[in-house]
Amino acid sequence: DTEVTQTPKHLVMGMTNKKSLKCEQHMGHRAMYWYKQKAKKPPELMFVYSYEKLSINESVPSRFSPECPNSSLLNLHLHALQPEDSALYLCASSQEGEIYGYTFGSGTRLTVV
Amino acid sequence: QKEVEQNSGPLSVPEGAIASLNCTYSDRGSQSFFWYRQYSGKSPELIMSIYSNGDKEDGRFTAQLNKASQYVSLLIRDSQPSDSATYLCAGPNNFNKFYFGSGTKLNVKP
Numbered sequence: 001d002t003e004v005t006q007t008p009k010h011l012v013m014g015m016t017n018k019k020s021l022k023c024e025q026h027m028g029h030r031a032m033y034w035y036k037q038k039a040k041k042p043p044e045l046m047f048v049y050s051y052e053k054l055s056i057n058e059s060v061p062s063r064f065s066p067e068c069p070n071s072s073l074l075n076l077h078l079h080a081l082q083p084e085d086s087a088l089y090l091c092a093s094s095q096e097g098e099i100y101g102y103t104f105g106s107g108t109r110l111t112v113v
Numbered sequence: 114q115k116e117v118e119q120n121s122g123p124l125s126v127p128e129g130a131i132a133s134l135n136c137t138y139s140d141r142g143s144q145s146f147f148w149y150r151q152y153s154g155k156s157p158e159l160i161m162s163i164y165s166n167g168d169k170e171d172g173r174f175t176a177q178l179n180k181a182s183q184y185v186s187l188l189i190r191d192s193q194p195s196d197s198a199t200y201l202c203a204g205p206n207n208f209n210k211f212y213f214g215s216g217t218k219l220n221v222k223p
Binding site for chain 2: 041042043045048056088090098099100101102103104105106107
């Protein structure tokens with residue numbers, strides 16, 4: 001299995017809603033990531049988990065809350081988002097070590113109304 | 114200064130030509146770089162990685178790394194319309210964190 005699976009593919013939520021994005025990989029990768037991508041911009045790093053522990057938080061607002069229940073799963077909990085948070089949210093995973101690139105999931109297209 | 118700089122393009126080449134995409138970086142200690150292809154509305158796909166000086170070839174793609182001059186390039190030979198996409202340079206991979214360039218949009222004209 002060489003895939004990173006993200007669900008849902010599309011999500012529309014109101015500013016008072018609570019929702020979660022899910023990501024799963026079965027490649028044995030021990031590093032997992034959340035990225036945010038706005039239209040015509042490169043992906044921006046949000047969070048990095050290494051061996052199920054949060055290792056990097058790129059000063060992301062607290063309305064985004066990551067969780068890594070086990071080595072295969074990564075969640076992103078969303079609460080009280082703003083319309084400007086509408087974007088493509090990408091999950092990725094990789095082996096540990098600088099020579100390894102990331103494998104991205106297909107993303108969740110989030111719209112905040 | 115950004116870690117990775119990339120010309121945003123767009124770059125237009127005729128079908129069958131060589132497309133040359135370039136990226137410069139600021140960290141002299143950087144070791145590994147990656148090229149991703151992203152079709153409109155899709156997620157990035159890793160197409161090449163390079164961490165040694167020189168060239169690395171994979172089919173129609175050649176990645177080049179010049180550590181002395183701090184640039185990375187991607188050559189696409191015999192460009193096809195299906196190569197039309199945005200190409201993202203990324204690196205270095207330090208402690209599970211790397212930076213993406215702004216991306217170069219490639220348009221291959223039939």
